[in-house]
Amino acid sequence: QDTKVAIGISGWTGFAPITLAKEAGIYKANGLDVTIKKIPQKDRHLAIASGDLQCAATTVETWIVWNANGIATTQLFKMDQGMGSDGIVARNDITKVADLKGKTVAASAPGTNPHFTLAWILKKNGMSLKDVKLVTLEPAPAANAFVTGKDLDAAVTYEPYLSLVRDKPETGKLIADSLQYPMVFDSFGCTPKFIKENPKAVKALTESYFQALEMIEKDKQKAFTIMGADVKQTAEQFEKSQAKIKWADREANKKFFNGEIQAFNKEAAELLLEIGVIKAKPDNMDTLFDTTYIK
Amino acid sequence: MKLLVPVKRESRIALGVAFFIFFVALWSFLSLSGAVPKHFLATPWQTLVSGWNLFATQGFTHDVGMTIWRVVGGFVLAAVIAVPLGIAMGVYKPIEAFFEPFVSFARYLPASAFVPLLILWVGIGEAQKLTVIFIGCFFQLTLMIAMIVSGTRRDLVEAAYTLGCKDSGVIRRVVLPGAAPEIAEALRQVLGLGWTYIIVAELIGASSGIGHMITDSQALMATDHIIAGIVVIGLVGLLSDVAFKKVNQHLFSWSLLR
Amino acid sequence: MKLLVPVKRESRIALGVAFFIFFVALWSFLSLSGAVPKHFLATPWQTLVSGWNLFATQGFTHDVGMTIWRVVGGFVLAAVIAVPLGIAMGVYKPIEAFFEPFVSFARYLPASAFVPLLILWVGIGEAQKLTVIFIGCFFQLTLMIAMIVSGTRRDLVEAAYTLGCKDSGVIRRVVLPGAAPEIAEALRQVLGLGWTYIIVAELIGASSGIGHMITDSQALMATDHIIAGIVVIGLVGLLSDVAFKKVNQHLFSWSLLR
Amino acid sequence: MSRLSIRGVSKTFPGHKRNVPPTQALLPIDLEVGDNDFITVLGPSGCGKSTLLRLVAGLETPTAGEIQLDGTNIVGAGADRGVVFQSYTLFPWLNVRQNICFGLREKGMKLSEQREISDRFIAQVGLRGFEDHFPKQLSGGMQQRVAIARALANDPKILLLDEPFGALDNQTRVLMQELLLGIWEQAQKTVMFITHDIDEAIFMASRVVVFSARPGRIKTELAVDLPHPRHYTVKTTPEFMALKARLTEEIRVEAIAADH
Amino acid sequence: MSRLSIRGVSKTFPGHKRNVPPTQALLPIDLEVGDNDFITVLGPSGCGKSTLLRLVAGLETPTAGEIQLDGTNIVGAGADRGVVFQSYTLFPWLNVRQNICFGLREKGMKLSEQREISDRFIAQVGLRGFEDHFPKQLSGGMQQRVAIARALANDPKILLLDEPFGALDNQTRVLMQELLLGIWEQAQKTVMFITHDIDEAIFMASRVVVFSARPGRIKTELAVDLPHPRHYTVKTTPEFMALKARLTEEIRVEAIAADH
Numbered sequence A: 001q002d003t004k005v006a007i008g009i010s011g012w013t014g015f016a017p018i019t020l021a022k023e024a025g026i027y028k029a030n031g032l033d034v035t036i037k038k039i040p041q042k043d044r045h046l047a048i049a050s051g052d053l054q055c056a057a058t059t060v061e062t063w064i065v066w067n068a069n070g071i072a073t074t075q076l077f078k079m080d081q082g083m084g085s086d087g088i089v090a091r092n093d094i095t096k097v098a099d100l101k102g103k104t105v106a107a108s109a110p111g112t113n114p115h116f117t118l119a120w121i122l123k124k125n126g127m128s129l130k131d132v133k134l135v136t137l138e139p140a141p142a143a144n145a146f147v148t149g150k151d152l153d154a155a156v157t158y159e160p161y162l163s164l165v166r167d168k169p170e171t172g173k174l175i176a177d178s179l180q181y182p183m184v185f186d187s188f189g190c191t192p193k194f195i196k197e198n199p200k201a202v203k204a205l206t207e208s209y210f211q212a213l214e215m216i217e218k219d220k221q222k223a224f225t226i227m228g229a230d231v232k233q234t235a236e237q238f239e240k241s242q243a244k245i246k247w248a249d250r251e252a253n254k255k256f257f258n259g260e261i262q263a264f265n266k267e268a269a270e271l272l273l274e275i276g277v278i279k280a281k282p283d284n285m286d287t288l289f290d291t292t293y294i295k
Numbered sequence B, C: 001m002k003l004l005v006p007v008k009r010e011s012r013i014a015l016g017v018a019f020f021i022f023f024v025a026l027w028s029f030l031s032l033s034g035a036v037p038k039h040f041l042a043t044p045w046q047t048l049v050s051g052w053n054l055f056a057t058q059g060f061t062h063d064v065g066m067t068i069w070r071v072v073g074g075f076v077l078a079a080v081i082a083v084p085l086g087i088a089m090g091v092y093k094p095i096e097a098f099f100e101p102f103v104s105f106a107r108y109l110p111a112s113a114f115v116p117l118l119i120l121w122v123g124i125g126e127a128q129k130l131t132v133i134f135i136g137c138f139f140q141l142t143l144m145i146a147m148i149v150s151g152t153r154r155d156l157v158e159a160a161y162t163l164g165c166k167d168s169g170v171i172r173r174v175v176l177p178g179a180a181p182e183i184a185e186a187l188r189q190v191l192g193l194g195w196t197y198i199i200v201a202e203l204i205g206a207s208s209g210i211g212h213m214i215t216d217s218q219a220l221m222a223t224d225h226i227i228a229g230i231v232v233i234g235l236v237g238l239l240s241d242v243a244f245k246k247v248n249q250h251l252f253s254w255s256l257l258r
Numbered sequence D, E: 001m002s003r004l005s006i007r008g009v010s011k012t013f014p015g016h017k018r019n020v021p022p023t024q025a026l027l028p029i030d031l032e033v034g035d036n037d038f039i040t041v042l043g044p045s046g047c048g049k050s051t052l053l054r055l056v057a058g059l060e061t062p063t064a065g066e067i068q069l070d071g072t073n074i075v076g077a078g079a080d081r082g083v084v085f086q087s088y089t090l091f092p093w094l095n096v097r098q099n100i101c102f103g104l105r106e107k108g109m110k111l112s113e114q115r116e117i118s119d120r121f122i123a124q125v126g127l128r129g130f131e132d133h134f135p136k137q138l139s140g141g142m143q144q145r146v147a148i149a150r151a152l153a154n155d156p157k158i159l160l161l162d163e164p165f166g167a168l169d170n171q172t173r174v175l176m177q178e179l180l181l182g183i184w185e186q187a188q189k190t191v192m193f194i195t196h197d198i199d200e201a202i203f204m205a206s207r208v209v210v211f212s213a214r215p216g217r218i219k220t221e222l223a224v225d226l227p228h229p230r231h232y233t234v235k236t237t238p239e240f241m242a243l244k245a246r247l248t249e250e251i252r253v254e255a256i257a258a259d260h
């Protein structure tokens, strides 16, 4: 009897190993019956609250937001880290972040990573969200609107949608990315209730992820084909999209949850409070993750 | 041209076809001449081919099927409650007085704005999609049916009383058959409304459906797929409407006599 | 209860109020008793306070203003084209034959599905929002007006001819004044339709508006804000409708005589 | 003995909205209708003729007074009083036969019996061959013939007709009068017939009741002693003329009073 | 000299849909209407009376033949032929005065002049005090009086009336006949008046034209030599009776032919 799990993710290239684990039958082999739901980050917590999702992949600061706003969730393992595959694209006449002052910038809704990214980068440059005109657009339409229209001066987006801009250098370029500002980390987590009731399945989810990474190492071509197909890319296109992504293996995971995340969470919570996405910091940030399963 | 004078059947058809030809010609010109960049607007031919491919190779039939089932499902749910409630409201004015102000107000609540709440309340499965359609259809339908039933011809009701009917007989044998054609017509119109909500319903958490296909294609700027999707919804909506109309005409042929 | 017999004004109001009280009581029970977790459903009181705060401290008036302007703007655009086109179609049947099949079909194209295309075509500014509303209203309105004008009483037209009118006089002095009340009524109904599209239009690329506020409230799980937003749209829609109705009744008082 | 007794019956309609005063439609009226009487009620527009008929039918309740049918007080509408209205009130979704059988089916009568009765009345009103037609496929005159057959099929104690031929053209109207009179001469029903038309009132009646302008009361009663069976040519006889001349004067003053 | 000459005019309506055969509404008709004639056209339902009137009004074109008014062929509708229809065709958004001035305004007449003319006709049809009423605030009889005034205000060469009193109750109808006849006796207009009602046809006419059942043709013409001014009591005189008896027979056969 396979354990049923519904996982909410987005089209972000960093989440592709989950698709791979499902499509290549890794989950199945580990006794899991996984359903993957593509659902925008801004809605993902609602779906968890409704009970339709037990697990999700999302950026690390979102777990703070969700828990602070009443949706109990626990991270299990880190998946990847932005290495420049997400960031702010801007018109060619905008050369540095400071130039964004007073400009129209597209980012996804509050509580999502692009929104947070923008706030973070602006803060590092001595500005705040109030200094730009913020337009709510999900990463995909943001990239579309940026390359095709004139309404936007800048947009926050990520791979694979960054490729749209990459293909049209005349429309703009990346002015700030997650390599310069190391603050985009993705992790995978589930509700505490699910973890408590299905420890075996949780272990299997974790192991499946690591097995998917192994498969990418072993059979790149096949893995890229499967992962690309999910976002309607060829293996070659996908290879380009994932070039700057570094998936976290077991070792990287151990390292991340031992110090790195604590530091990041502290800074992130401050900022989230500042921009009004949470009303109070979670009491104990260490309950946001559970490192039992990566051991 | 003379005022209000009908045109012959043949010229009517010819003129109607002419507009479609004109429209496609304009579209072709815009997309082929380069007046509009290619990725802004697919050519008609490309759209047609993509549309065909969607069905032939990408399992679009399943998407269309899911969309139809959601619209019809939500609509049937709405109808199952709205029809008896509307009839009760139309017939018994105290019931109408009780529900009418609330329903009148609720009709203005935009179904699409409920999406975030619905995700919380009923999740992201089929229930959420059905509920969006339900909200979009239910209040409107209830009001329309109550109005129709209120408009029951008083003289026919009185005639039934003088022929020996009691209240229940009047409802069963006069109010219902008299209102049936208009209720069917209201159902048809509201089903048309349902189609306009499905895209919103399928925006979130769907893994199939025409709306899902359109959202997917958006990321890739596949305007051919988007246009094909829109046209397919239009066609399905039109077909369901025509079919509904035919069924009504067949069921209530007496109401068409003049 | 007697069939179809109206209830007295006082009881009618009392019953209507009773339902609202019942509704709020149920809502309070659900949210206060803990039957539904707190973050799933705000209490009525909390919703009211939040609604008030939205206006008082969070500049919600601006959002509401933007939303109204978009709906009204898109609607006026649609009306400005649809009214003369619809009249021309109604009066001159060849024109109707030319446009009618296309417009009938286009009416089923879901406005919300155009959003991805519109981002490409007109960007993400106000133009996109107005266009969504425009698409949602235009085809429906054109058809309704053509139908209304087609229904011009032939006997009045003939009377005008026998009184010495030429075609232009008939249009100006008979067709237009005769159709005006119904056209105004159609405009009112279609404006109501416009309200249902605004949320979709504001979902994407907005930095203000009620729809934008609802999206923003999601992260905080602020169901109180979401519900307040929905209710405000409902109220604004209802108000605009009532105001429109009053204006129509005032302008076309003759059509209300019986 | 009277079949129908109307004693001191009056009717005032309350003004539903504020500022609308109540309408006194009928001043207290006394009227006895004997068994097999054919009385016609003549009066100007708005004088309360329909109101009286609706009171007898049980579709309205009197403000004062009482109405008895065969000695029993009337409460609500019932199948013992057949009504034919001026407006066409056939059920448009039923065909001619189904319309005629409407009351029979309500009584739970067997189908075969329903068929027999409807056949008889269809023949009597001259609509054989039209059994399956829907009301909208019939001319106005035919529709009213079906309405009469539908009322008669129930075998009511009294037939109440409210300007049943008012919307028909003159020639059809004359033919319908002869038809109805023929049925009455054969079946001996008690009939109360409301009309505006003096010729019609005299031609069919055994007694003509003339109403005054609103608020209505009975102004004159006039027995019509023309022999039966009556032929349409009776309308151009001197006896008829004399009655007509007299009623014309009676009604004319009332009509002028009502019009202004 | 004839004011209106109808020569060999016939009308066949094409069957618009497939399988619908064309309707021959009117067989070739010849009719001369003299200056100041008041002719009434009598005939069963559907015999083509309205069709003839609409041909004269210019609202239909004849299939064959020609129609001349004062020696000129008729092309389309025009203000020289005033028409009053059976259905109420007042413009509901205009008040009584505005309705009466409709044609005058179309001619571009000065407001003061419009006012003068409308005042005269409002007085003539007895509607003083109702100038600001809208059509729906008037009774049927009043509406038709406005319609007559509206047609007359244009000072047409001929007045065409298609059962203008058909929807009125009998008493109102009689009063309207007297009103119209009074106007004609004063103003000496040429009038063509269509009706079903034999009394009405005789009472007003200088000549009665009887149509056969469809397809219509003229069956009889009958001059009415009753003296003017006519009083309503003329309807119960022996001369009137004789005419009525004769027309009753003529029309009865046609009506029976038309009804079945």
Ligand SMILES: Nc1ncnc2c1ncn2[C@@H]1O[C@H](COP(=O)(O)OP(=O)(O)OP(=O)(O)O)[C@@H](O)[C@H]1O
Pocket: D013, D014, D023, D024, D025, D043, D044, D045, D046, D047, D048, D049, D050, D051, D052, D214, E169
């Ligand atoms: N339901 C009602 N409410 C208020 N007033 C009414 C109602 N029914 C009738 N009346 C009024 O009562 C008066 C008599 O109406 P009734 O219909 O009995 O007249 P009538 O003699 O039948 O007239 P007609 O010949 O035009 O049919 C009229 O003034 C009418 O306006």
Ligand SMILES: Nc1ncnc2c1ncn2[C@@H]1O[C@H](COP(=O)(O)OP(=O)(O)OP(=O)(O)O)[C@@H](O)[C@H]1O
Pocket: D169, E013, E014, E023, E024, E025, E043, E044, E045, E046, E047, E048, E049, E050, E051, E052, E214
């Ligand atoms: N526009 C039309 N198209 C087809 N047939 C028509 C049209 N107008 C009239 N007819 C037919 O022509 C015949 C004569 O019609 P018309 O209206 O002239 O009769 P009528 O004598 O005025 O009848 P009534 O007394 O009922 O008014 C009828 O059979 C009618 O159905």
Ligand SMILES: [Mg+2]
Pocket: D049, D050, D051, D162
């Ligand atoms: Mg009456």
Ligand SMILES: [Mg+2]
Pocket: E049, E050, E051, E162
């Ligand atoms: Mg006619």
